[in-house]
Amino acid sequence: MTPSGAGWSLRRRLVVALVVLLALVSALVGVVSVLALRASLTDRLDEQLATSISRSLVVVSGSLGPLPTPPQLIVPSAERVLEAPGQAEGTLAAVLVEGRVLSSGYLDTAGTVHALTAGQDAALAAVAADGAAHSLDLGGRMGDYRALVAFDTAPSTGDGLRIVIGLPLANVETTVGQVVLTVAIVAAFGIVLAAVLGARIVRGALRPLQRMAQTASRVAELPLDRGEVALAERIPAADADSRTEVGQVGAAFNNMLDHVAGALGAREASERKVRQFVADASHELRTPLSSIRGYSELTRRSGEQVPADIAHALSRIESESVRMTGLVEDLLLLARLDEGRELARDPVDLGRMIVDAVSDAHATAPTHEWRLESPPDPVMVSGDAPRLHQVVANLLANAAAHTPAGTVVVTNLAVVGGEAVLTVGDDGPGIDPSVRENLFERFARADSSRSRSTGSTGLGLAIVRAVVTAHGGSVSAESTSGETRFTVRIPSVD
Known part of the structure; x- marks a missing residue:
């Protein structure tokens, strides 16, 4: 169960709160107004009742005289009491002696007196002689009445x-009913009008928040995790007025964006220095490494007899210089890609390139089983052939380096939805989940001991992602125990 209104927008909450508050106020005002009107009309009716009583007593005074003693009292009839001029339609009278109704009646529109029923007589007989008017229900067509004991010789x-x-x-009930209906209609119309106008007002008041949300969405779509970021998005000055609550939010948002922009600028400057250092260092290391490799190879091939341990040392120097030269070349390539240098854009047949790469992998790792699935027609892309060949070679080398002998490695090439889709899969043990998220990061290695047994530098997959991204494509990896698949997507050309 969710709380009432959970998931509602702020605009809906405000409008509903406004409508509910207005409805409660309207109901309160309506109830108080109706009660006050009813009390006022009832007081006016009591005044009319007092006037009617005065008329009736004037008429019957001739019969009553100067109020003789009870044995000599002349009892008037209800008709006599109602004969007073000016009596209103519906006026009733009841004459009681010793608590028993002797005669009763009421006036109709024509001024004719009609008798009351026994039940109505009983209701009139029960009216208290306390000098106050009382409301009673006489039932039938007569309905509610205000009655008052006008004369009583023995009130105790x-x-x-x-x-x-x-x-x-x-008349009182009719007037009150009409007022209730009028108040209800006016209140309902007012509530509907308030809901419509309130929705527009709230929408206008919250529009700055919508613009802030749109700005935040645009910022969230920016690639803030890498490269140079031009964080120019800001809340307009009109929505950042600190004199209003919404403006304070806008101003705080702008301050946050300024802080983030400064931090991103500092990060970019630091990364630029690191990239420049790597590029410079890689470039400077190429010459001495070439010299080391050349001299060691020259010495080994000089034909001079050297001790076995020295020959072994020279061989190790040559192999390590080759490995370091590869590492330097990889670092230099990444540095150039980071700088955004354009790659060549030539027509490249991926099908032929993959055949060559798989053949090379078979020669390098004959203990694995290499399979190739490629369409008979050329699969053409626009790109840098050496770099794309490096992508395929790195993926195949990665499969060979991290799977045991006998593993089946399948390379598949297809065209799907205007993209060349290259898949390299194997049935090896899979990728360690602890490194899966950082698989394409530089120097990411599944072997935490930093062993050199596989010859891996941790840059192969980073180069794959950098080259594929530079070609406008994407690369992803999926791995479970017994199945690992790398998928590269690059826009194809007809």
């Missing part, structure tokens, strides 16, 4: 003469 015992006068609450 209820055994004397009592006259009850009442006026209908129908």
Whole structure:
């Protein structure tokens, strides 16, 4: 179960909160207004009831006289009580003696008096003689009434003469109902209008946040992990006004981007120095390494008899100089690729190149089983032939170096969706998961002991990625126990 509103956007939350708050305020105002109106109309009806009672007492005063003693009291009828001029439609009267209703009735539109039912008489008889008007439900067509004991000769015992006068609450209920309906319609319209206008207002208020999110998305798409980065993205000045809350976020975002840009600039400067040092060092090392190799080879081939240990030392010097020359050449190539130097863009037949590379691998590692799957038609790409040959050779050498004898290495070439797809797979033990993420990094080695038994420099796969990237392609690796596959994709040409 997720909390109510979880996953909602900030705009939706604000609009819903605004609508709910407005609905609550509207309901509160409506309830208070209706209650106040009802109380006001009821007070006005009580005033009308007092006036009606005054008219009725004037009419019956001739019968009552100066209020004789109970034995001489003349009891008026309900019709007599209602004969007063100006009595409103629906006015009722009930005459009770010793708590029993002797006569009762109400006026219709024509001024005719109609009798009440026994149940209505009982309801009128129950009205308390406390000098206050009471609301009661007479049922049927008469509905709710306000009734008041207008005259009582024995209010404490209820055994004397009592006259009850009442006026209908129908007009009050009708008016209150109309007001309730009006308030409900106006409140509903106001809530809908507030929702529409509130959504627009909130959308406008949050638009700077949307622009910030778009800026952050553009920054996130930049390749910040390598190379020179021109981090020019910034929040507009209008959205970075520190006098507003949203502007404070924008200003903080700009400060963060400035800090990141400075850090990236410092990193790029440091990397540039390292690349320059590697390039310079590699270039300078080529000459002495060539000299060492040449002199050692010259000495070994001079024909002079030398002790066996010296011959072995010269052989080791020559082999190590060859290995170091390869390492220097690899470092120099990476440095040049890092500098963004353009490679040659010539038509290259990958099919023929792969045949040559697999043949070389078979001659170098005859203990492995080498297989080739290639289409009969040429697979042409635009690129630097020596560098692409180095990519294939490095992948095959990697398979030979890190798999045992008897491993089957399959090289497959195909054209898929306008791309030349080269796959080098083997059924060896697989790649150690601990180095899989850094497989294409420089000097990444599965052998943490730094053993030289395989002759690996840790630069082969780094060169593969650098060359393939320079050709606008991509390289990836998938490995499980018993299956490892490297896939290179390069745009093909017709």
